Amino acid sequence: MKLTRELISRRTFLSNSSKASLAVGLVGTGVLSACSNDVKGDDKSILATSFSQTPLNYDFSALEPHIDAMTMEIHFTKHAAAYAKNLNDAIGEENVDTNKPLEDVLATISQYSTKMRNNGGGHYNHELFWQIMTPDAAERPEGDLAAAIDESFGSFDSFAEEFEKAAATRFGSGWAWLVVDSDKKLAIGSTPNQDNPLMDVSDFKGTPLLGLDVxxxxxxxxxxxxxxxxxxxxxxxxxxxxxxxxxxxxx
Structure with missing residues (x-):
């Protein structure tokens, strides 16, 4: 059965997210963003993440043959769901204000437990991962993003080569990232385990645009x-x- 994304209003998110520690199944989108404080309105919600797992907007089999249905089902219903559950356990234990987005927690993750770091990162990373994949993918980006990639890396092919290298050379488990850094430039890097570039403990920092789970x-x-x-x-x-x-x- 195809899962659909539930769209909720800012008011509903604020109401629901306060209950996130008791209801992992709630669906929501954030309304604030620690990683881009000058962003306002609808743009801010694009960069924000709630504390609950959002349903996929495509079937588990939709990304085949590139990602098989069994991998997607196990990845989403077991691994990612566990991060969401454990995150909500942690926010209850550590009295996190869930009226703010997850990004606020990640920005000061050094103040929290290892449980929060691992599961907050795991939840954020996977929520982004599902969003930036689609069965109806274009071959390449267009517009301002394409121009920025050309400016930063010389060409799309050079960008892809550098990104693939970051993903392939990440030792053990982790993620490869395309981010906007503090200078508003595109940058490529990787993080170990379930860390990400929003975390104050990360050596590689920026606002994630694209993340690949390795x-x-x-x-x-x-x-x-x-x-x-x-x-x-x-x-x-x-x-x-x-x-x-x-x-x-x-x-």
């Missing part, structure tokens, strides 16, 4: 140890419209 559970059923093949296949399912929305809001 934990083995994201690809091993289909690609086994061929991480490079999984990374290469990723370009076939990138939702460049969503990445462009995040870029515009970040700028």
């Amino acid at each position: 934990w083995e559970h994201a690809y091993y059923l289909n690609y086994q140890n061929r991480r490079a093949d999984y990374i290469s296949a990723f370009w076939n399912i990138v939702n460049w419209n969503k990445v462009a929305e995040r870029f515009s809001a970040s700028m």
Whole structure:
């Protein structure tokens, strides 16, 4: 059965998110953003994340053959769901103000527990990951994002090569990222485990536009140890419209 994204208003989010520690299944979008304080209105909600797991807006099988249905189902219903549950346990234990978005917690993650860091990062990273993939992917970005990629990396091909290198050379488990940095420039890097560039403990910082999960559970059923093949296949399912929305809001 195809899952659909529930769209809720700012008022509903504020009401629901205060109950997030008791109701992991609630669906919502954030209304504030610690990573881009000068952003206002609708753009701010694009960059914000709630504390609950959002349903996929495509079938588990929709990204095949690039990501198989079984991997998607296990990844979403087991791994990502566990991060959301454990995050909500942590916010109850540590008295987190859930009227603010998850980004606010990540920006000061050094003040929280390891449980919060691992599960807050895991939840944020996966919520972004599902959004920036689509079965109806364009081959390449267009408009301002395409121009920024050309300006920062010389060409889309050079960008893709650098991103693939960041993903392939991340030792062990982690993520590869395209971000807007503090100078409003595009940058590529990676983080270990479930860390991300929003965290004050991260060596690589910025506002994430695109993130690729290179934990083995994201690809091993289909690609086994061929991480490079999984990374290469990723370009076939990138939702460049969503990445462009995040870029515009970040700028």
